[in-house]
Amino acid sequence: GAVVSQHPSWVICKSGTSVKIECRSLDFQATTMFWYRQFPKQSLMLMATSNEGSKATYEQGVEKDKFLINHASLTLSTLTVTSAHPEDSSFYICSAAPASGGTDTQYFGPGTRLTVL
Amino acid sequence: GENVEQHPSTLSVQEGDSAVIKCTYSDSASNYFPWYKQELGKGPQLIIDIRSNVGEKKDQRIAVTLNKTAKHFSLHITETQPEDSAVYFCAAKGRNYGQNFVFGPGTRLSVLP
Numbered sequence: 001g002a003v004v005s006q007h008p009s010w011v012i013c014k015s016g017t018s019v020k021i022e023c024r025s026l027d028f029q030a031t032t033m034f035w036y037r038q039f040p041k042q043s044l045m046l047m048a049t050s051n052e053g054s055k056a057t058y059e060q061g062v063e064k065d066k067f068l069i070n071h072a073s074l075t076l077s078t079l080t081v082t083s084a085h086p087e088d089s090s091f092y093i094c095s096a097a098p099a100s101g102g103t104d105t106q107y108f109g110p111g112t113r114l115t116v117l
Numbered sequence: 118g119e120n121v122e123q124h125p126s127t128l129s130v131q132e133g134d135s136a137v138i139k140c141t142y143s144d145s146a147s148n149y150f151p152w153y154k155q156e157l158g159k160g161p162q163l164i165i166d167i168r169s170n171v172g173e174k175k176d177q178r179i180a181v182t183l184n185k186t187a188k189h190f191s192l193h194i195t196e197t198q199p200e201d202s203a204v205y206f207c208a209a210k211g212r213n214y215g216q217n218f219v220f221g222p223g224t225r226l227s228v229l230p
Binding site for chain 1: 153161221
């Protein structure tokens with residue numbers, strides 16, 4: 001149990017285009033989902049926290065108009081990278097906290113590698 | 118805010134030996150400390166965690182110890198196997214609602230056969 005999926009697993013796009021990444025909790029409901037960004041050989045950096053049905057909370061320095069987050073249901077959150085540029089190339093990872101367990105318990109997705117040409 | 122340091126950044130051990138990774142945190146209010154294993158190209162996987170009301174926790178070959186006074190916690194892997202090779206991240210989280218994980222920079226563990 002407690003499986004989180006991400007789609008796509010990797011994506012290559014041209015500069016200036018937008019890319020949507022989906023994060024799904026497959027066998028549990030997630031009140032809260034988190035989006036992280038990880039550069040090569042670096043740690044995870046939290047980008048934003050999203051709660052179902054409300055606006056996401058962005059970390060300092062993360063542009064909310066560039067990284068659009070939607071948490072429309074208890075099992076799905078999406079991250080849209082708008083007008084992507086090469087510096088947006090990174091590994092994007094989501095995590096989901098079960099509705100019943102607070103936010104200490106987070107299950108991570110397998111990640112999405114974005115390459116912007 | 119919370120700051121988590123992790124050492125060493127890389128660690129090589131012979132198969133069957135033990136590996137120890139240490140993390141320190143700055144916020145004495147942090148009360149939850151998970152450890153994650155990340156294999157190449159994959160998301161992090163929780164391997165063990167400890168809360169501030171416990172000093173030690175063990176799960177088969179993996180153990181975590183916590184020293185609240187010194188604000189450090191350590192991951193111990195015994196009888197290492199090649200499949201333990203991965204990047205390990207520690208994290209700390211405060212008890213207040215809305216506080217999120219702060220991750221350490223990671224340790225790349227290589228278990229040599």
